Amino acid sequence: MAEQVREKPFILHFLTTEKHFSPFDANMASDAGYDSIFTYNNVTLDEITSLVQDAIFSRGPRGVWRTGIFIGGRDMDLAMEMMGKAKKTMFPPFQVSLFADPSGAFTTGAALSAYVFSICRDKLVTNMKGKRVVVFGATGPVGGCASIMCAKEGADVRLVAHSNVEKTAQLAEKYSATYDVTLSCVDGTSDAKKAAIIADAEILLCCASAGVRVISTEMLKNAKGLLIAADVNAVPPSGIEGLDAMSDALPIKGAEWALGLGALAIGSRKYNLQKKMFQMMLDSETSVELDFLSAYDVARKLI
Incomplete structure (x- = not known):
């Protein structure tokens, strides 16, 4: 035999x-x-x-x-x-x-961006084209990935410089050239400047370090055009005051006109996305190549 x-x-x-x-x-x-x-x-x-x-x-x-x-x-x-x-x-x-997927940033950024896209489409009955998107923590890998992905959807994406405007402006220029998008930099080096940036935003992404409060309710009070605010920080205190980590497109406390996407709601989508991508490697009878742009493609399909 x-x-x-x-x-x-x-x-x-x-x-x-x-x-x-x-x-x-x-x-x-x-x-x-x-x-x-x-x-x-x-x-x-x-x-x-x-x-x-x-x-x-x-x-x-x-x-x-x-x-x-x-x-x-x-x-x-x-x-x-x-x-x-x-x-x-x-x-x-x-x-x-x-x-x-360094630090899980590619799948986190993709899950976040796809989540925002789905809320625009399903709850707000619109798309991201032309939407004013401001990204706090944009010099980190999650913020950088999300910025590029939102720009790919046609959004007007602005990277907020928390401390070093020149460094952030250089990063915006570099990513714009590398990934064929248009990103700009805005000066957010003071609370007053951050409040002014938020007041003009339609979509707010907070991708700053864990356990750091970046945005207060006071900064949100004049952001009457804000549609969506998302925070990837699951470690207390939240990056955005009033936004619960479990929030799944619910009104934000103190800024009830905007829908909040909490860190744990984003995290569950990130988990499913990374698992799916590992399974794609296992299931394919040929080699596959997966980076943050392909992660976004997969995330879009999962929603």
Whole structure:
């Protein structure tokens, strides 16, 4: 009797620029179905080629598409550079799946942006084209991703400079050129300036650091044109005063004319999105490449 051929296990190589790999991402990959997860810490850009070559040449035609590389870390731009270098290292038939999601920022930004899009469409019966979107925490990876995704929908996106206007303006210019969008920078270096920015906004995204109150009820009181406010900070105090972490498009306390998207409501969508993307790598019988723009495409389909 012919010996039965055993399928090769699903292997994920987890690369991070940090001292430690993310337990959250490791849990997600394991629960999605990976049989083995191997981790590589403190990875630098110039090490990507050798690591990828080691991963692609050892498993044969069927094993290669049952192999994935996950790129973590904390830097959006570096993760994209690493992914680009990994792509250039591979060639048919030696191509494994790639998924970049540093600090979960790509899937968080995509889930947030798709959530806002769905509220515009389903509750406000409109779209994002021309909507004035202001992003606090835009120099971080979640805010940067969300800014680009909203701009792709045709929104008028403004990156709020909390401390360094020049740095934020340079980032807006860089992302505009790299991703073929139009982003601008606005000066939010004082409470009065932040209040003026919010007063002119239709959509407010708060993507600042966890546990930091960025926007007060006082700043919201004159924002009569505000339609949606979203906060990704689940650690008390909330980034936006009056916006409950569980809020699923409910009125904001103190600014009841606007719909609030809370951190945990965004987080549940992020969880489902990241799980789906890991499953896409497992289910495909060919290699797939997943970055923050493809994350947004998937998030749009999930809604």
